[in-house]
């Protein structure tokens with residue numbers, strides 16, 4: 001008989017409830033990101049193109065102001081400088097630390113220019129290296145060491161990651177001689193009161209297990225270990241294992257489940273998280289935490305940046321549809337900024353992976369939406385505009401080619417081990 005522990009989950013973690021989808025990192029990064037300065041230069045060309053006019057955008061740069069929403073981190077200042085070099089305008093700040101969109105800024109921004117061109121998103125540090133480099137850290141020249149980037153998002157993830165890693169190391173799988181595959185689970189991952197830690201990871205017995213193993217005096221492996229419960233592995237869990245994992249886990253010696261603990265098999269929540277009146281965590285990233293931690297093809301720092309950008313892009317497009325802003329134009333580019341410290345340029349260099357472009361013409365409530373494929377299709381063929389001020393004078397470098405080339409991440413090359 002299979003028993004559930006889903007009643008212990010907060011409502012928002014219910015695996016039966018539908019969660020809005022987020023673009024897959026793997027699909028987004030099947031295309032190379034742009035240097036921010038190239039993306040800004042191409043944006044200027046696009047806004048002034050016949051193509052944009054045909055889409056219903058009446059762009060007049062005399063009434064437009066560039067806006068940014070990004071984290072406060074100085075590693076992102078290249079975004080502001082690129083905007084400045086191409087427009088000779090200071091970007092209006094619609095962002096907050098952590099890469100959040102500041103809704104209260106819209107009212108002032110539209111009074112400074114009736115066309116708002118928004119460029120924003122979360123950021124993540126990238127350290128070039130073999131096998132596609134690594135995400136979530138960047139070199140801090142003033143401290144002469146690496147530190148987390150985006151520090152805010154990494155701090156949100158960090159306590160959850162500790163518990164997830166602990167579960168990966170301590171949930172054990174084996175197959176005794178002549179027996180089915182068994183899963184030995186520490187009790188704190190079955191029922192929340194077995195741990196005093198506010199962050200609770202509960203395996204989902206409905207998907208990971210196929211009933212408890214009954215005690216049999218003559219079969220020593222069925223004897224209960226203190227602090228652990230023993231289950232049969234669910235046939236679907238075994239069926240979904242990649243070949244090498246199946247091989248690794250079906251031996252007579254107990255093996256750690258490792259990253260085969262994918263999002264299907266567990267839920268994770270902070271028992272002390274602040275909830276809103278709908279019962280949802282105020283930090284919306286928490287809704288997607290198990291996907292961030294266990295994505296097979298995406299490092300957690302990058303995944304968190306992708307999800308946060310999606311959530312904030314939604315808040316932006318939702319806000320500009322509201323009554324007071326009906327008479328204004330918004331052209332909004334959202335994506336992930338990738339920070340690289342370039343020793344050649346002696347500076348941070350920013351790449352940008354676009355995730356969405358929306359055009360909300362004045363008088364309309366709904367916007368035109370463009371997929372990442374469409375943005376790349378348009379931007380790959382559109383030329384970079386002439387900057388209003390020499391890039392070398394503003395950025396202290398023309399084009400940091402080596403930083404762009406040092407970005408070698410491809411989702412297929414990254415696998416959690």
Ligand SMILES: [Zn+2]
Nearest residue numbers: 071073150151
């Ligand atoms: Zn940050």
